[in-house]
Amino acid sequence: MSSMDQLQNSAITATSTNGDRESQQVLSSGHKRGGWVTFFFVSATLSGLMIAGWGWLTNLIVYLIEEFNVKSIDATQVANVVNGSINLVPIIGAVLADSFLGSFHVVSISSLFSLLGIVVLTLTATLSYLRPHCEIGSSLCHGPSKLQLAVLYSGITLASIGLGVVRFTLATLGANQFDNPTDQGSFFNWFFFTFYAACVVSSVGIVYVEDNIGWGVGFGICAVFNLLGWLIFLLGNRFYRHDKPQGSPYTSLARVIVAAIRKRKVPVSSESKDYYYEINDGDDKNSTATTPKRSFRFLNHAAVKTEGDINSDGSIAKPWRLCSVQQVEDLKTLIRIFPLWASTVFLATPIAIQNNMTVLQALAMDRHLGPNFKIPAGSITIVVLISSAAFIALLDRFLYPNWKSLTGRSLTPLQKVGTGHVFNILSMAISAVVESKRLKIAHDNHLQGQPGGNAAVVPMLALWLFPQLIVVGIGEAFQFPGNVSLYYQEFPVSMKSTATSMISIVIGIAFYVSATVVDLIRNVTGWLPNDINEGRLDNVYWSFVVVGILNFGYFLLCAKFYKYQNLQH
Known part of the structure; x- marks a missing residue:
């Protein structure tokens, strides 16, 4: 499938850089970590968490209107904020995984957050004093109290953080289990299939239970699926390759801006010898062999070498005053x-x-x-x-x-x-x-x-x-x-x-x-x-x-x- 292959090949480029290092990780029994044995754990985790997450998210508007007496347009506004938050928090998960904790710990913690949030939502659906009520024999319905809203929004917040972070971090962790590009491409195919299938099952099955049997039962089923997905993920720990935090790429972007400002009075040269080119681990594929491009020329100041910028071994002495040409071009991109x-x-x-x-x-x-x-x-x-x-x-x-x-x-x-x-x-x-x-x-x-x-x-x-x-x-x-x-x-x-x-x-x-x-x-x-x-x-x-x-x-x-x-x- 051409467009998906294109997507996957690019993902492979991103994930394969750690392949050689990670392939050296072995199980205590002598077998290598990673490979297709991990797919069961990853796909089962994804299925459980997506069925759970989609089960409460898809029907949130209806729940707010029918159980919390929220006005219809107000309910859509709440759903807008929730959906927006769920789609913004993945970048936080990516920073934490790449810079501090690693993918495994981020998925573990976010899955737990999701479970706790769904449990709170289940309590709002089963305990009568946690939601408003209507007068018996009257059309008068009270709005939710501050306590009821506090409990409701606490549950939604926890569940949103968990659902938002886990999706993309789990995909990265799964792709890192393979060295062969063909295997990685096949993994992405099945990962996307599992994602869509879980969402469809939840949108039909869980939502039907919520509407026709009871919200407490529906949310309870979501909690069970979330718990199963989390436990299965933890059970696969001994089979996973664990990626190590490599530091945040956002720091280098900030360095370019700061260095360009600090060197704004330094003349921009047309000679490549006047710029700093960094070669990592003997591989110059990511280095730029020519002078910086003329577009956004102001940023080129950040890569101009001046006295005292470079150590005797060729490394940068003042990271917030000198950047490589590649870092400058990355920001321009x-x-x-x-x-x-x-x-x-x-x-x-x-x-x-x-x-x-x-x-x-x-x-x-x-x-x-x-x-x-x-x-x-x-x-x-x-x-x-x-x-x-x-x-x-x-x-x-x-x-x-x-x-x-x-x-x-x-x-x-x-x-x-x-x-x-x-x-x-x-x-x-x-x-x-x-x-x-x-x-x-x-x-x-x-x-x-x-x-x-x-x-x-x-x-x-x-x-x-x-x-x-x-x-x-x-x-x-x-x-x-x-x-x-x-x-x-x-x-x-x-x-x-x-x-x-x-x-x-x-x-x-x-x-x-x-x-x-x-x-x-x-x-x-x-x-x-x-x-x-x-x-x-x-x-x-x-x-x-x-x-x-x-x-x-x-x-x-x-x-x-x-x-x-x-x-x-």
Whole structure:
């Protein structure tokens, strides 16, 4: 599968640097650590933690509305903040793993955090005094007290930290168990398959239990899966290769900025002999053999050698006054890619808003499939997961090979991301049309809001939401591998772990931006009342169609001027 192979090969570059060192680690019995024996432990851990994490996260909006009497739009705002946090904390996990603790300890601790958080959520669902109540025989429902909110948010915080950190750190740990690039590539295939499968199982099974049997039972099952995943991970300890912290790559970036400022009055030379080139362990693959590039010329001051900067053995005497040319060029690479990265934030923001608003739409629609089955509102977004997984396979097996056969060239990462932009705009337009139809039916039937201000159910099948979610999945099938491939290829070698989490950071920021945008829309317009049947959610979607078109234009401009540094065909 070409795009996934591209992603995997880049990941292999990042993880194989420690291979020779790690391959020397052996079990006490004389057998080498690592290899496929570890895959059972890694995949079982991933399955348990994803089933547990997705089980509470997917249905969080419904839980807040039905059990804590939170207003519908307020519930989506809480979900935005939670999703944003979950997608931002992986960078913290990456720093801790690379610089201080190592992957094993980070996964162990974050798994425990996740378990403790889910246990607290289970207590809020089973102990009546930890959640608000409604007056018997009355539609009056009290809001949650400060204590109840404190317990609820404590559980959500712990569970969010655990779920956010463990995903990417576990992938790094798993890839480090292999020396052979073919084995590493195969591992990534099965890792992604396990991730999607676990999320689908949780979105269907766990959410159904929560909606139809009880929240306490559903959260309890999540806790059991989390505990099993954590225990299985610990049982595999004797088989893992343990990576050792190598120090933070972010320090060298800061050094470039500080050194450039301190040497701002030192003339920039055109001779390569005037610059410092560092060769690590006798390998000059990561060194730059020419003078620094003229772009962002101010930063070149950081690599200019002056008296007293270098020791007699050739090492740097003053690290915050002199940097290597490669470190300078690494920072420039990040600066060049930032505009493209920013466009992805605005690509993900409408998707974040749509993700939560779709749940509210589903709550106000007929979700029955036959007389005995009702689709849980929190499970409606599973369509995106299924669509993404299916179309990634279709694209890699059919579109990309045929495109290369017809044109003689492979689609570049930026071309894939651009295609994702187009499908995102299309999904917003479909969402607006469907919501307009739903609102018309609601107004024609003169539906009154339910107690608490939530919307009444409209006689319109929730299946009408499927087309927009399928199109979102198609867009993600293009832009997600495209973005990850771009970051893997273009990021400095020393920052491949950061590249792994870049798409997660984008999504996290997008959820925070979406929360801000929703607040702005609520304060400026009347489009998002608590009863969405009385609002104009369709106008919100149309607004994002316009924003998406403008952002696509900005992306095309950035892509036109961007020059690939390490494009792998």
